[in-house]
Amino acid sequence: MTQFNELGLADPILRALNEAGYTQPTPIQAEVIPALLQGRDVLGIAQTGTGKTAAFVLPILHRLAGLNKRPAPKTCRALILSPTRELSAQIRENLQNYSAHMRLSSALVVGGLKAGPQVKVLARGVDVVVATPGRLLDLVKSRALSLSQVQTLVLDEADQMLDLGFFPAIREIVSMLPADRQTALLSATMPKPIKALAHDLLTDPKQISVAPVSRPIERIEQSAILTPQDAKRELLLEILSDKAVERAIVFTRTKRGADRVNKHLVAFGLKAAAIHGDKSQGQRVKALAGFKAGSVKILVATDIAARGIDVDDVSHVVNFELPNIPESYVHRIGRTARAGKTGVAVSLCDPSEYDYLRDIERLTGHEVDKAIVGEEADFLAQARAASGASKPKKSRNRRRRGGALQSGNSQAGHSRRPQADTSGKPQRRRRTRRPKSAGRPQGSGVEAGAI
Numbered sequence: 001m002t003q004f005n006e007l008g009l010a011d012p013i014l015r016a017l018n019e020a021g022y023t024q025p026t027p028i029q030a031e032v033i034p035a036l037l038q039g040r041d042v043l044g045i046a047q048t049g050t051g052k053t054a055a056f057v058l059p060i061l062h063r064l065a066g067l068n069k070r071p072a073p074k075t076c077r078a079l080i081l082s083p084t085r086e087l088s089a090q091i092r093e094n095l096q097n098y099s100a101h102m103r104l105s106s107a108l109v110v111g112g113l114k115a116g117p118q119v120k121v122l123a124r125g126v127d128v129v130v131a132t133p134g135r136l137l138d139l140v141k142s143r144a145l146s147l148s149q150v151q152t153l154v155l156d157e158a159d160q161m162l163d164l165g166f167f168p169a170i171r172e173i174v175s176m177l178p179a180d181r182q183t184a185l186l187s188a189t190m191p192k193p194i195k196a197l198a199h200d201l202l203t204d205p206k207q208i209s210v211a212p213v214s215r216p217i218e219r220i221e222q223s224a225i226l227t228p229q230d231a232k233r234e235l236l237l238e239i240l241s242d243k244a245v246e247r248a249i250v251f252t253r254t255k256r257g258a259d260r261v262n263k264h265l266v267a268f269g270l271k272a273a274a275i276h277g278d279k280s281q282g283q284r285v286k287a288l289a290g291f292k293a294g295s296v297k298i299l300v301a302t303d304i305a306a307r308g309i310d311v312d313d314v315s316h317v318v319n320f321e322l323p324n325i326p327e328s329y330v331h332r333i334g335r336t337a338r339a340g341k342t343g344v345a346v347s348l349c350d351p352s353e354y355d356y357l358r359d360i361e362r363l364t365g366h367e368v369d370k371a372i373v374g375e376e377a378d379f380l381a382q383a384r385a386a387s388g389a390s391k392p393k394k395s396r397n398r399r400r401r402g403g404a405l406q407s408g409n410s411q412a413g414h415s416r417r418p419q420a421d422t423s424g425k426p427q428r429r430r431r432t433r434r435p436k437s438a439g440r441p442q443g444s445g446v447e448a449g450a451i
């Protein structure tokens with residue numbers, strides 16, 4: 001097995017790695033670091049949890065460690081683009097940790113914060129800019145930053161950037177970079193537009209794909225509750241009131257859904273906070289900091305907001321709504337059982353989502369343990385009706401193709417509004433029982449990503 005000190009990284013970097021307790025590179029690091037150190041472009045298929053951040057950050061630091069000159073005013077030497085403010089902040093935090101023994105300047109250039117302080121930092125010139133594409137483009141256009149000195153470009157979570165509509169901005173940014181730069185593109189999935197972008201941006205890249213293998217799905221205790229939609233809130237309160245819940249993430253499909261669920265939990269005295277793209281930067285930072293520190297016990301999140309968030313000790317993941325993309329389920333439940341721990345994932349599945357649950361089981365090869373609220377025959381009849389009414393075969397096939405057609409805010413199959421909760425406190429629990437068809441989880445070869 002390769003050790004970090006065999007990769008030829010500069011001493012200050014090895015010292016920082018040593019202090020972080022990392023001696024062995026993860027599989028993606030073992031492949032990406034040597035390729036980038038050789039000056040090659042890289043196309044990496046990897047998701048959060050594989051150690052991909054250090055894979056591209058360490059070679060950038062190595063290159064900068066050899067330079068004595070300060071960057072010129074209003075320029076930067078390396079540019080890292082990511083889809084969200086949170087992920088950018090996290091990457092910068094990694095950058096600062098790994099460069100603790102170097103003189104390195106960096107700037108976080110993201111929307112949702114005042115531009116003034118960012119402009120001020122850039123005025124002096126910085127080694128590394130970590131940015132979201134929109135704000136970066138604004139500051140380049142207002143001449144706060146020139147991209148003419150960029151030697152390394154990293155595009156992280158490219159598929160999320162595609163989903164968020166950042167590709168035109170990315171292409172505009174790239175058109176301003178020197179042609180002889182080094183480029184790394186990382187993405188969890190490789191739909192056609194990303195392949196096309198990679199083809200345009202990368203020169204003879206080393207292609208690296210790491211299966212997210214190190215956190216077996218078997219370590220996550222998965223179950224689903226088949227339930228009418230209007231019983232979900234009550235069930236959610238029950239699940240989250242369990243003493244075993246130390247820290248939980250509740251996933252909703254829409255931003256408004258996240259707000260509604262959060263309000264409900266807070267009204268019942270739970271320490272919850274919502275995190276999604278419509279929240280202000282301040283609100284998002286506060287929610288995340290509270291969650292990491294433990295003052296917020298429950299984070300209600302959409303897929304995109306939670307993607308890339310690296311918090312250990314999440315004991316429970318609850319899918320208040322099931323994702324219509326089965327791969328998203330694997331990403332979601334992979335938020336728990338991190339760092340060698342076990343985890344619990346519970347999905348609340350109404351009849352209109354039953355097809356999604358079956359798609360998930362097909363993808364993972366793992367039958368989820370099921371319980372039912374109400375009559376099984378009623379649930380299955382409604383599920384059949386919903387399947388026939390709202391999801392013609394064509395759209396199901398398209399969903400299964402994965403990735404390219406993602407729509408995190410899709411309301412498909414959710415035409416009924418949740419019933420207003422007028423009682424002011426949880427209603428009596430409905431009868432919950434295991435349906436005849438429920439089976440024990442079967443072993444699967446599919447694993448959720450991480451270290």
Ligand code: AMP
Pocket residue numbers: 022023024025026029047048049050051052053054310451
């Ligand atoms: P990432 O996929 O970059 O989000 O990394 C996931 C987690 O793995 C982070 O908490 C990193 O600090 C941690 N990590 C990165 N590299 C290593 C390594 N070589 N050994 C152990 N943990 C690591």
